[in-house]
Amino acid sequence: MARYLLKRIFYMILTLLIVATVTFFLMKLMPGSPYANEAKMTLTQRQIMDQQYGLNKPIWQQYLIYIAGMLHGDFGTSFQYSNQPVASLIGARLGASVQLGLQALILGVVLGVIAGAIAAMRQGTWVDSTATVISILGKSVPNFVLAVLLQYYIGLKLGWFPIAGWGQFSQTIMPTIALAVGPFAETARFIRTSMVDTLSSDYIELGKAKGLSRMEVIRKHAMRNSMIPLVTLIGPYAVALMTGSMVIENIFNVPGIGEQFVKSILTNDYPTIMGITMVYCIGLVVILLITDIVYGLIDPRIRLDESEA
Amino acid sequence: MKFTKLFAAGATVLIAGSTLAACGSNSNSSSGSSAKKTINWMDAAEIPTMDISKAIDATSFNQLGNVEEGLYRLGKNSKVENALATDTKVSKDGKTWTFTLRDSKWSNGDKLTAKDFVYSWRRTVNPKTASQYAYLFEGIHNATQISAGKAPVNSLGVKAEGDNKLVVTLDKRIPYFKLLMGFPLFFPQNQKVVEANGSKYGTSSKTTAFNGPFVQKGWTGSNLSWKLVKNKNYWDKKNVKLDAINYSVQKTPSTAYNLYQSNKLDATVLDSQQTKNLKHQKGYTLRDTAATFYLQFNQKKKIFQNANLRRAISMSINRKALGSALGGANTPATSLTSKGVVNHDGKDWSEVVGDKKNATYNPTEAKKLYKKALKELGVKNVSFTILSDDTDSGQKTTETLQSQLEENLKGMKVSVANVPFKTRLNRSTSGNFDVVVTGWSADFADPISFVDLFTSKNAQNNGKWSNAQYDKLIADSKTTADTTKRWNDLEKAEKILLSDEGIAPLYYKTEAWLVRPDIKGIVYNGAGLNYNFKNAYVAN
Numbered sequence: 001m002a003r004y005l006l007k008r009i010f011y012m013i014l015t016l017l018i019v020a021t022v023t024f025f026l027m028k029l030m031p032g033s034p035y036a037n038e039a040k041m042t043l044t045q046r047q048i049m050d051q052q053y054g055l056n057k058p059i060w061q062q063y064l065i066y067i068a069g070m071l072h073g074d075f076g077t078s079f080q081y082s083n084q085p086v087a088s089l090i091g092a093r094l095g096a097s098v099q100l101g102l103q104a105l106i107l108g109v110v111l112g113v114i115a116g117a118i119a120a121m122r123q124g125t126w127v128d129s130t131a132t133v134i135s136i137l138g139k140s141v142p143n144f145v146l147a148v149l150l151q152y153y154i155g156l157k158l159g160w161f162p163i164a165g166w167g168q169f170s171q172t173i174m175p176t177i178a179l180a181v182g183p184f185a186e187t188a189r190f191i192r193t194s195m196v197d198t199l200s201s202d203y204i205e206l207g208k209a210k211g212l213s214r215m216e217v218i219r220k221h222a223m224r225n226s227m228i229p230l231v232t233l234i235g236p237y238a239v240a241l242m243t244g245s246m247v248i249e250n251i252f253n254v255p256g257i258g259e260q261f262v263k264s265i266l267t268n269d270y271p272t273i274m275g276i277t278m279v280y281c282i283g284l285v286v287i288l289l290i291t292d293i294v295y296g297l298i299d300p301r302i303r304l305d306e307s308e309a
Numbered sequence: 310m311k312f313t314k315l316f317a318a319g320a321t322v323l324i325a326g327s328t329l330a331a332c333g334s335n336s337n338s339s340s341g342s343s344a345k346k347t348i349n350w351m352d353a354a355e356i357p358t359m360d361i362s363k364a365i366d367a368t369s370f371n372q373l374g375n376v377e378e379g380l381y382r383l384g385k386n387s388k389v390e391n392a393l394a395t396d397t398k399v400s401k402d403g404k405t406w407t408f409t410l411r412d413s414k415w416s417n418g419d420k421l422t423a424k425d426f427v428y429s430w431r432r433t434v435n436p437k438t439a440s441q442y443a444y445l446f447e448g449i450h451n452a453t454q455i456s457a458g459k460a461p462v463n464s465l466g467v468k469a470e471g472d473n474k475l476v477v478t479l480d481k482r483i484p485y486f487k488l489l490m491g492f493p494l495f496f497p498q499n500q501k502v503v504e505a506n507g508s509k510y511g512t513s514s515k516t517t518a519f520n521g522p523f524v525q526k527g528w529t530g531s532n533l534s535w536k537l538v539k540n541k542n543y544w545d546k547k548n549v550k551l552d553a554i555n556y557s558v559q560k561t562p563s564t565a566y567n568l569y570q571s572n573k574l575d576a577t578v579l580d581s582q583q584t585k586n587l588k589h590q591k592g593y594t595l596r597d598t599a600a601t602f603y604l605q606f607n608q609k610k611k612i613f614q615n616a617n618l619r620r621a622i623s624m625s626i627n628r629k630a631l632g633s634a635l636g637g638a639n640t641p642a643t644s645l646t647s648k649g650v651v652n653h654d655g656k657d658w659s660e661v662v663g664d665k666k667n668a669t670y671n672p673t674e675a676k677k678l679y680k681k682a683l684k685e686l687g688v689k690n691v692s693f694t695i696l697s698d699d700t701d702s703g704q705k706t707t708e709t710l711q712s713q714l715e716e717n718l719k720g721m722k723v724s725v726a727n728v729p730f731k732t733r734l735n736r737s738t739s740g741n742f743d744v745v746v747t748g749w750s751a752d753f754a755d756p757i758s759f760v761d762l763f764t765s766k767n768a769q770n771n772g773k774w775s776n777a778q779y780d781k782l783i784a785d786s787k788t789t790a791d792t793t794k795r796w797n798d799l800e801k802a803e804k805i806l807l808s809d810e811g812i813a814p815l816y817y818k819t820e821a822w823l824v825r826p827d828i829k830g831i832v833y834n835g836a837g838l839n840y841n842f843k844n845a846y847v848a849n
Contacts (some may be wrong), residue, residue, distance in 0.1 A: 032731030036357070037365040037441035039734055040752075042768040044443055048457060052439040083508050084356035084530050092531055148563060156567045162566045165557075166533065250560040254532045259560070268731060 008292075013286045018069075019281045020274065023067060027273055034079040035270040062181035062243045066274065075278075080284050081264065086275035090257065094279065096166060097249070097256035102243030103172060104179035109234060111180070112187025113227075119188065120195035120226075121218065131188060138185030144247040147178035151251065156292030164253040176250040179245060183237050190233060195226040228299050313715070344550040345847045348575045348828055350840075351559040355531055360511025361496050362433040362440045363533045365841060370493055374838030375537055375554075376740075377494035378521040380408055380475075381487060384843065386652040387754035387834050388389035389487045393497075393520075393544075403482040408475040413544040415499050416519040419715055423469035423655075425497035431462045431496060442494050445752065450478040478751075482788055484795055485755040492753055492837050496520075522549045522843040524683030533558040537842070547754065550846035551831070566823070575825040581636025584821040595648025597639055600818040601759070603642070605772035606810075607743055612691050613772070618682035619810035622744075623667045624675035625717035626710060628816060634709045635702050638821040642814035646759045646804060649817075649835050650751050654797060658756055659817070664807035668736040668814050672717045679718045692722030693743035696736060699727040706746050706815070736829055737771040744770065751836040756799045757786065758836070763806055774811035787832070 035041060035049060050056040054065065069076060075086035112135075147228035151174060155163040162171045198204065199222055207217040244258025257276060264272035321536055363375055380394035391397075396409040415420045421611045433440045434455045437808060446452035449465025466478030479486070489495055499518035506516040514528040514535065522543050528535035529647045537554040540546065550653035559565035562580040569577040579587060581760060591811040604622070605612035626640030638650055643663030683689065697703040707725035714723045728736070735744050749769075751758040761767060764783050779802050786798035806812065824831075832841035 001511040030731065031729075035441050038731075039749075040444075041441060042444065044457065048436050048468075049439050049441065052436065052809075077508075080357055081512070081531055082360055083512050084365040089531055092529065148430050151564060151567055156571055159571070163571060163573065164564045181499070222568070252562055253557065253559065253564065255531070266729070266731075296493075 006263065008289055012289065013163075014280055015285055016273030016278065020073065020278060023274060023277045024063050025059070027268075027270055028269055030061075032266075032268055034270055036080070036267060040116060042154035047164075070274075070278070072290060075275040078264075078272050079269040080221050080272065085269045088270065089260070090275050092280055092290060093244075093255060093257040093260055095260060096254050098242045100157045100175055100179060100248075100254060100256065101240075101244070102171060103176040105136065105183055105234070105238055105241050107176055108183030109187050109230075112184040113191050113230075115184070116190040116191025117195055117218075117223065119192045123196055124198075126174070126193075131192070135185040136190040136194075138181045139189070141181070143178045143181055143245070145284075146173065146181055147248055147251045150178060151172045166254050168253075170199050171252070171308070175242055175254055178248055179241060183241070186233065186237070187230065191226055194229055195222060198222045198226045224298075228295075231291055231294055236284070239287050240278070243283060268300070321666065324435075324688070336689075345849065346550070346591035347555065348551060348553075348845070348847060349555045349557070349573060350576055350751055351557055351565055351578070353559065353578060354524060355533065355558050356528060356535075358511050359517040359525065360515070361429060361498055362438050363511065364493060365441050366544055370535075370838040371787055371840050373493040373496070373743075374521070374840070375523050375842050376519045376521040376540075377496045377527045378411075379490055379493070381491040381493040381838065382843065383488070383754075383832070383834055384841075385832055385834075387488065387491075387650075387836065389491060392491075393488075398486075404481070404564040406475070406486065408706055410473045410475060411544060411839075413520065414542040415502075416524045416542050417499075417502070418542060419499060419501060419518075420472070421497060421499075421520055422432075422472040423475040424472070425499060426475050426495075428498065428500040428503075429468050429498035431465050432503070433494060434465055435462045442752075445489060445492070446496055448479055448481055448483045450480050460586050473831045478626055484787065484792075485753055485757060488753040488755055488775045488837075488842050490796075496771065499794040522546070523551075523554065524731050544797060545843075549843060551842060554842060560700060569823055577823050579637075579821040579823060583683060584637045587821075587823060588745055590823060592826045594822045594824045594832060596820045596839075597647065598750060598818045598820055599650045599754070599834040601642055601645055601647040602746060602815045602818065603645065604746045604813040604815065605742075605745050605747050606774070606812075607745075607771075608773045608775070609720060610693070610743055612686060612688075612693070613743070614824035615680045615682050615686055616809055618691065620667050621675045621682055621718060622676035623810050624669070624671045624678065624730055624776070625714050625775070625811065626668040626815070627713055628668070629670070630713070630783065631706065631709050632816060634705050635816070640818040640819050641668075642817045644814055645763075645806060645809075645812060646756045647817045647835065648819075650754050651756055662756075662803040662807065662816075664804070667807060667810055676719075679721070690720035692725040693745045694726050695741040695746065696726045696728070696733060699732050700730070703733075703746065704729055708810050710746075738768075740771060740773070742758070742771075746769070746815070750818075754834065754836040756803065757783075760799060760803050760806070762807065763811055772812070776805060776809060776811070779805045779811075 032038060033046060035046070047056065056063065078084045078086050078089055081089060100152060115131045115135065119128045122128050151163055154160050163171050164167070165171045203222060204217055207221055244256040246258040246262050247260050248254070249256040260272065261276045264276065331763060352371060354368045356363055356372055357366055357370050358369055359372060361373060361377065364370060378392045380392060381389045382392040384390045390478050393410050393413060394408045395411045398407040410423055415421055423498050432438055434446050434452050435441050436458045438458055439491055443456045451460050453466055454460035455462055468476050470476055474577050483489070495750060497520065502518035509516045511517050512527045513530045517523065517525065519540060522540055523537035524540045526536045526538055534557040537556065539549050539552050543549060559577065562578060562583055565574060565577040568574040573622045606619050613797060624806045632641055643658040643665055645663060646658050648659040655663060697707045704727050707727055711723045711725050714721055735748065736742050749759065749762065762769045763774055763781050764770065782798045782802035786795045789798070790794050828845060829848050830844040832837055
């Protein structure tokens with residue numbers, strides 16, 4: 001296990017380095033400068049600015065300087081927010097996105113599992129069709145449409161929850177619901193299919209033959225085996241949700257990271273683009289590692305390291 | 310059965326949790342505009358900085374204009390009013406300005422002196438500060454050389470004589486100098502606070518010093534809500550009526566409008582659809598943004614050296630239809646200087662110089678001119694590409710122009726290219742275009758902030774249109790001591806540009822807002838800083 005982990009961590013670092021390198025050079029291919037007032041600056045002024053920010057150096061030098069800084073934990077300072085270190089900018093923004101993402105993931109997956117399981121158990125009945133229709137709707141209706149509808153009807157007309165804002169738990173409910181629809185629909189469809197499969201396997205028949213009650217068969221055998229593939233699904237979903245959604249954040253005035261990322265690309269805010277990309281990437285590789293470990297733990301058939309088998 | 314019960318219990322907990330949360334929210338949301346001395350305002354973007362030397366955007370300027378103050382404050386129609394200056398003396402040659410300052414304090418109690426101006430200005434032009442707006446100092450003695458690192462910072466033409474006298478030396482006359490003094494870039498900075506905070510200065514409310522009618526609280530650097538609170542140390546606090554302005558960032562107009570309807574906001578900017586729907590609602594307010602959109606023709610391409618072709622294109626554009634296609638409240642443009650920027654002798658400057666002939670839809674005349682142009686050029690037809698941003702309005706603009714031109718000028722082949730803003734800018738500057746849709750907004754309320762662009766050597770003159778008489782008029786307007794002559798020069802120059810169709814004006818960008826009608830006394834100016842809340846109040 002230790003050897004496996006070491007190997008994985010080595011590959012993780014390698015992945016991060018490759019991502020950093022590719023992003024850096026791709027980013028430098030984008031036209032224009034990171035100066036917001038670029039349209040009004042003359043060439044001489046731009047040259048003066050480039051000198052101040054070290055952007056007049058050859059790109060490979062800028063790359064080495066950046067990587068060296070990054071290894072020392074220095075992600076540079078933002079161009080959009082003058083003098084703000086990228087690390088603290090991400091720090092201030094990531095919290096809200098992670099909280100919303102986690103809430104949405106838990107809500108979506110829990111409800112999805114319930115809906116999927118019920119649909120599978122009542123396969124072919126109206127319950128199944130209703131659950132299927134809801135999950136197809138959930139998959140096909142964009143979350144921002146739902147967000148706008150929730151905001152108008154639940155927030156403005158009924159006044160149940162605050163229309164927008166951040167700071168109180170109540171303000172997180174509508175964005176959570178809007179974001180949860182995706183994982184809900186995905187989980188429900190996934191669980192239904194996988195459970196219908198499991199329910200028709202031999203060991204379920206055996207369980208029933210042994211005289212176990214229906215609920216016991218489902219809880220002890222069907223559920224557990226149907227849930228295993230879900231782990232694969234949840235990992236990347238968790239990263240996608242926790243790194244923020246620009247549209248949902250904008251609709252509900254959530255100070256999240258999603259919009260910052262898009263804005264940093266549009267404004268050529270190089271240090272911020274790099275910083276957020278690295279955070280995304282670290283999140284993804286760590287979650288993938290955790291997924292693989294969890295896999296091995298819940299399913300003894302999946303072995304992490306062949307040499308230890 | 311146990312299984313379903315378990316899930317049923319889970320669902321109940323979830324629903325109960327959200328209901329409880331809902332109750333919590335109801336008890337907390339009692340703000341609104343019921344408090345008569347507090348208003349809830351919005352901005353469309355986060356504050357990038359509160360550092361005067363670094364600010365470049367409307368959001369920062371709106372903040373700085375209300376929490377900081379310079380020699381002058383701009384009133385209605387950008388009228389210059391004394392703020393920290395009580396008296397201004399100008400030498401005969403217009404190159405030495407002596408300002409007498411009133412006694413005033415910073416919000417932390419420090420005395421504000423002429424030295425704070427000297428420090429601030431030197432800091433901005435210092436190349437180490439990397440101010441993107443340093444070029445506005447051009448004309449102040451040595452400013453350009455200092456920015457380029459070719460002269461020491463302390464050689465800038467500004468000095469303090471005692472605490473209350475500020476003397477500014479110019480290399481040349483700057484006719485709009487007073488307007489500049491009302492722009493945040495020229496406000497004072499508290500050296501003690503700037504140096505104590507180092508690179509953190511202006512990155513949060515706590516690391517910024519204030520001297521304006523309000524002080525800012527609760528801005529942490531990138532958050533979406535903060536407050537402006539009445540400044541107890543402000544010299545004219547008796548005329549500041551509001552206790553507080555609650556600010557929030559609203560990026561989605563539908564959200565802002567929902568908040569407005571539920572009294573959580575007192576003003577909201579409208580998107581094009583809302584503008585259409587809410588035109589007749591009480592509080593509907595139009596705001597000129599001091600920005601004009603126009604076409605630049607690349608004169609390096611032979612066909613665009615032909616003025617008749619340029620005129621034919623301009624006359625084939627139905628600007629009203631373009632406005633409808635864009636939605637919103639934009640106004641058809643007939644001039645380069647935007648509407649609502651300069652009010653001269655009681656008349657809007659865009660009306661004084663506007664070219665009704667070339668910039669009015671006239672397909673019959675356009676056809677004639679097009680025929681003439683083809684003959685002059687010795688070609689059977691022309692084809693070119695219109696370049697613009699890939700934004701929604703950029704795409705609508707190019708699509709509309711393409712169909713209007715091809716319909717009115719038979720045989721003309723128009724292609725469109727919509728690219729990201731930075732790419733468009735890059736292609737404009739390097740002259741890599743045929744016709745480009747450009748937008749320009751004024752930094753200060755004087756026609757020169759527009760007409761200067763099209764002098765032959767100006768870096769922003771992307772199409773390289775050139776006219777010797779125009780260049781001379783603009784140069785003269787900058788040096789003459791005679792105000793009447795200056796305005797005449799500016800008028801003649803812009804008329805030359807428009808009649809020669811150096812550019813084809815498209816529209817003036819106008820924003821529509823809903824503003825609670827009981828809020829009075831706000832001073833709005835399109836150029837420079839937009840909102841001045843010093844004398845704003847809520848009527849009973």
